[in-house]
Amino acid sequence: MDALNNVKDVRELLVRKPFYEVTPKGYMKHGIIDREFSENEDPCMPADVLYRNIKTQQDFLREFYPSGHRICDPQQYPDIWKKNPETGLWCVQKIQRTAFAFQQVIWTKHVLHVTGNDIQFELAEGTEEGGEEKLQELLTKYRKGWLMHDMEIRFFEAVSAYMKVADCAIVGYFDGDGKFGTRTLSFDRGDTLFPRYDPLTGELIAFARKYVDYDEEGEERIEWIEAWDKDKFYRLKKDLSGGTAKNVVRKIASIFGASEYACVEEKRHGFPFIPVAYARNEDGPCWSAVQRNIEDYEEAFSYLCENNKAYAFPILTLTGEGDEIEIKGDTNGAAKTIMITDTNGRAEFLNGTDASNAFATQLNKSYDLIYELSFTVKPPELKSGDLPGVAIKLLYSPALEAAMNDAQRLQPFLDQLVRITKFGIGTENNCMASMVALPVNAWIESYIHQNDTELITNLATAVQNKFLSKQTASERNSKFSKNDEFTRIMREQKEEDQQDLLIDIQRQEAQVENNIEQEEALAKINNQQPGDDINTGRGKKGRPKRSDKAWDENGNYPGRNNWGKNLKK
Template structure:
């Protein structure tokens, strides 16, 4: 790749679109004759019917996402009311009530939480031959999980789910200046336009480009930047944008508006270090977009009706009716009626029809149903069992399971790049790359944690679930090396028990030695003071002296000086 690169080819991508109803069921009709479909005696083949589609841009998705960009706020699509003064014949514009709701934000947040509410689940896969291999793989597995945290992959994965809003997103891996493995999320929400180029047969990412804009101090669009990754290198290119549209058009016509590469370096990976995913169906709220716009239009009409009839309308009849307004705010203070048959009053406030309320309620419910979102139910009791919770949130769980299956190839790319990058940083790349890891998204479900712990504990106690698997399944409370901590605590406990047993055995041995020594010296361990059957009871005579009946032995007198002893 060099400066002669065709950027027009690289900066191309398939657009998003929505199908239009043009020519719906407009094909010709045919008849059936026995076992064939025929038309004028000839066999009929399926006609070529190309649907007509409207292209949607990611800027359109942002307009849908933010309430300020909704169609109801566009005065061209929903014009204001024009009124003419009957006396001056002047035309005035009366703004209508425009009400936009952030349904798209609610839907996107719910779906993102259901696939990121729980941490990514990992487990070791494959068979292991010996206990030593099992311990080594467990150690490597702990290293991988620590690398997942060190590279902040949970946060990067959450930012990646912005594809639910703009249709696509990517995570790029790189090494910083200190050699640490890092990752970063790229998305249109951050101002990046992504251009993936895959192999048409294998689906492998061969080249990936990212384009973003630069702005000057005044907020003007001044330059464009392009970053490109291939199997070996990472390129940075730039082109300046002239403030004059005419000059810029002349530069592009003569080939002077191209990009110039100002940096080229090896990225350190053996393949394009980008994990990319695109949702061809568009953002998650697109199935309900038309319903949302209809709801906003109907609710705006509802607000207009309330504004028109919010204040009571006064009526009067008879001659000589004079209204005396309040000097402060112009409201009517009192009324004078000269006619004896005259009267005045207020019209009753118009009631909103049940049909209008039904329309709003059905539209509101369909917005959530079309996007598999669930409005939190109102509970009148305590904790619900797990099955009841799953039934209440069944649509959201189904959507999360659907998303987890579609994201599985993307997750496999993440696993490979984390093992490659973090293994290179920690000098254990070979062992991590050879590690078989099964990873999947655990959809977030509102559940009773004590019930989950009880189920896991019962499974472990009954012997059909290991402590390691139970520790991995309850990652909310466990650490990456939780099973190693459990094994260490068990080992420390056994060491203490063994040490206590050794101390007890040592004490028992010392006592036995004393007994045997006493027997060899001819002492009775029961009397412990002289020959067997002689002397007083007490401790064994360990000095070897002959004691008399007064407690003295030769060379020792137990009587105090000056004290007489009477026989």
């Protein structure tokens, strides 16, 4: 892509694979093998066409919000029309439509089980001896940059869109001051994403984002396209305003190959690769497997509400002859006065009918299957205190399994995100080469309800038995520890050792001074001496000499000797 303002390149770029919903058409209709006539022949695989319904991301949003559910569509579930026999006019009777936010419940639980814990980082195995301390400093700096640039928030926004509209992207950039930053792109934020891959390697070779500006009346005015390749960033613009004549001119121009877009900006993005991390779920949003179950449940519940409107409330019955019954009241409330002159007349209520057991079984079973088939766990009712970790994991096993599966799917997305942030953080801190080469292992730790006391006890036991290091235990206890927690521990330990050493030195000096004073006092008492000849432990006899002369065994020191005196003797 040398120039994205070329209409051919733009048209090729703005193409994306749609989402599908498989239909049962053609299921098991491939014929029967007759072995009597084909004993020596092996059948060939027949040609089979998989029929699929195309779904858009707009459909995903309609499923996500209860106001957009199918039960609320009068075309799918029409209202009841009745004809007034007296006037001949038709009137519409609105049916009960009940929609539930199952999709939002499933989405919330799936997102939080993936993003409930921070992203875990550690140095890859096999670091060179002697260089681990430097790598730890770089890792601490990278973790700090990850938090200061709100990457946990960006990751949460991306996973939220991934679970809701089935794709997401995070793009890195450098602003005018050279500061590194990131931004989340998703369809629910108004962006349509267009990735383009190399057909041989499967690597991302270009990426585009399309969005529209609206005027104060909510009409589309300008369509924007922002695109990235391995070197540059492009921004293209198309004017959507104007009347019919302008639209005709635009259509004719597109037919003859003229570009509808004008490139208004072209610059280098500052990365040696495409600074985009993109993820897509071909299966659709996280509730796709139970979407039909949710629609069936809403339909059944709406029928139950219609049944209750007709039969659930008591019905007033009156018995009497001719005009002998008079009722005062209104049709919207209870009768205020009933007058029956017929001696055989009476008034009574017929109790409303309850829903059948089959109806209740259908609703209850559908409700349970929606949660079970979507790997969503309803919080259990506990009758005791804290549960052990294994019991909690067994209770939330379906949710944990779904989160582990999502974590594996999102791992390539996370790896690309780490690559972008390492380059950006390293460039900001003037250590780009070292930061890019930092062997970081990042992974998603699925969130599960756990007993914190049990976790800390297990880590402490492992450290005491010396098959787990204090540094690893500090990293695994991510709920309470900071990014440089082990460095803090070592600094505190060093300060404590220095303080203990200083106290020991002060104690020894005080002990020596005390011993000297005791010896001096004892000498005065025993020998009535001034105490100047007391051995203090700092020399052979008496106090240390105040002169700097070093005497030898013959009574000599530099500059003086006794050889002449000794020879005369």
